[in-house]
Amino acid sequence: MTRGAGGLDRILAMEIVRVTERAAVAAARFRGRGDEKAADQAATSAMRQELDKLPIRGTVVIGEGEQDEAPALYVGETLGKSGPEVDIALDALEGTTVCAKNLPNALSVIAVAAKGSLLFAPNVYMQKIAIGPGYPAGTVDIDAPPKENIENLAKAKGVPVGEITACILDRPRHARLIESVRKAGAAIKLIGDGDVAGIIHATEPGETGIDIYLGSGGAPEGVLAAAALRCIGGQMQGRLILDTPEKKARADRMGIIDFERIYSAEDMARGDVIFAATGVTDGNLLAGVRFGRDVITTDTIVLRSSSRTVREIRARHRDLERL
Numbered sequence: 001m002t003r004g005a006g007g008l009d010r011i012l013a014m015e016i017v018r019v020t021e022r023a024a025v026a027a028a029r030f031r032g033r034g035d036e037k038a039a040d041q042a043a044t045s046a047m048r049q050e051l052d053k054l055p056i057r058g059t060v061v062i063g064e065g066e067q068d069e070a071p072a073l074y075v076g077e078t079l080g081k082s083g084p085e086v087d088i089a090l091d092a093l094e095g096t097t098v099c100a101k102n103l104p105n106a107l108s109v110i111a112v113a114a115k116g117s118l119l120f121a122p123n124v125y126m127q128k129i130a131i132g133p134g135y136p137a138g139t140v141d142i143d144a145p146p147k148e149n150i151e152n153l154a155k156a157k158g159v160p161v162g163e164i165t166a167c168i169l170d171r172p173r174h175a176r177l178i179e180s181v182r183k184a185g186a187a188i189k190l191i192g193d194g195d196v197a198g199i200i201h202a203t204e205p206g207e208t209g210i211d212i213y214l215g216s217g218g219a220p221e222g223v224l225a226a227a228a229l230r231c232i233g234g235q236m237q238g239r240l241i242l243d244t245p246e247k248k249a250r251a252d253r254m255g256i257i258d259f260e261r262i263y264s265a266e267d268m269a270r271g272d273v274i275f276a277a278t279g280v281t282d283g284n285l286l287a288g289v290r291f292g293r294d295v296i297t298t299d300t301i302v303l304r305s306s307s308r309t310v311r312e313i314r315a316r317h318r319d320l321e322r323l
Contacts, residue, residue: 008084008114008272013304015054016110016276017313021298023047023108024278025317027093028289031281032102039099040064043092043108043280048072048079051088056080061118062089062111062220075120085115089224089269095194098281105197105283111227111275119223119268122250125241126219128195131212132203133233142237142262146177146214147184153212154186161185167198167210174215181214199225200277201284203234208284216241226268228275231303232310236265273305287314294318 026046030039044064051058051073058079064070073090088110093099095106111118129142129149135156140149146166154161166181168174170190181188189210191198195217201208222238229236242248242259251259278300279286290297295316302311 008086008112008274008306009055010304012054012056012112013274013276013302013309013311016112016274017278017300017302017315019047019050019054020108020110020276020278020300021315021317022050023092024280024298025289025296027099027106027108027280028291031099031106031288034100036096036100040093040096044070044072047090047092047108047110051079052081054080055083056086056112057083058086058088058112059115060090061087061120062091062223064092065123087113087115087118089118089220089227091196091221091224093280094196094221094224095280098193102281103192104281105191105194106280106288107194107197107277107283107286108280109196109224109275109277111224111269111273113227113269113273114271117270117273118227119263120254120256121219121223121240121268122247122254122256124219124247124250125216126222126238127216127241128199128222128225128236128238129212129214130199130202130225130229130236131234132205135235137235140212140235140237142239146180149214150181150184150186150212157211162187164211165189165205165209167191167202167213168215169193169195169198169217171215177215196221196225196228196277197283197285199236200228200232203229203232204285210284222263223268224275226263226265227273228277228303229265230269230273230305231275231308233308234265236268238263238268269305271305273303275303277301
């Protein structure tokens with residue numbers, strides 16, 4: 001097998017495609033049925049089965065929860081047959097509500113990196129800001145007011161503020177943020193779920209119409225998004241929201257020392273990173289799973305940081321029993 005500078009086998013980038021494909025197909029069977037739990041369980045079970053076939057010794061650092069919270073793909077679980085030691089960050093179904101309602105941008109996602117390379121993030125909220133590649137360092141700052149960030153981005157892009165669109169999770173906690181962005185003169189794309197997809201969309205404004213991601217969402221999802229940005233390029237900052245003693249204790253148990261630290265994408269996902277996402281429902285960048293009479297079609301993007309390779313894979317599966 002051919003190894004990159006970071007030590008991961010190049011072929012592993014293709015191996016993990018089967019992991020997200022299988023999870024996406026399992027989840028897609030529950031699209032629009034209103035049962036978030038069933039969709040998530042199906043995706044989790046399918047992803048775990050496929051991961052255990054890989055030639056790795058993987059440890060889940062971002063998963064479905066801690067061991068007492070999830071029966072499979074829990075943080076600390078070891079997976080794979082044998083091979084290099086790696087960290088695994090995953091979300092078998094990113095956007096459970098989206099899938100249950102058959103709304104856009106539900107994904108199955110995974111990131112793999114050398115052992116010790118991915119941030120061991122507790123299951124708390126994280127404040128986030130992200131933009132795509134091609135802008136000067138420091139174009140945006142997590143501590144700057146939204147108006148300042150939007151104006152700086154518009155200046156760097158060479159467009160009026162009115163041509164900037166921000167992606168924000170549609171949550172009551174974001175009411176003031178939404179008001180600030182609109183007062184600045186920018187447009188907003190509200191999403192109901194799936195902030196991994198939201199951040200990735202900010203890296204392809206020409207395709208998605210989204211220029212910047214703002215707001216707070218899950219810290220585990222922040223690590224997954226950072227892994228994708230390491231491969232595509234772009235700027236991201238995140239800070240854990242540890243606003244209770246219990247959350248601080250949880251972070252402490254996971255090795256977090258500085259509770260106020262601002263993490264860059266490079267801090268959250270170091271070294272050689274491989275990232276894959278398969279569409280469950282139709283979205284801005286990926287089509288959802290298609291069920292035909294004798295074929296299942298999946299749409300996947302596979303990214304690698306060491307080569308900055310972006311592969312788009314449209315697969316037709318005729319071995320229906322396997323999926």
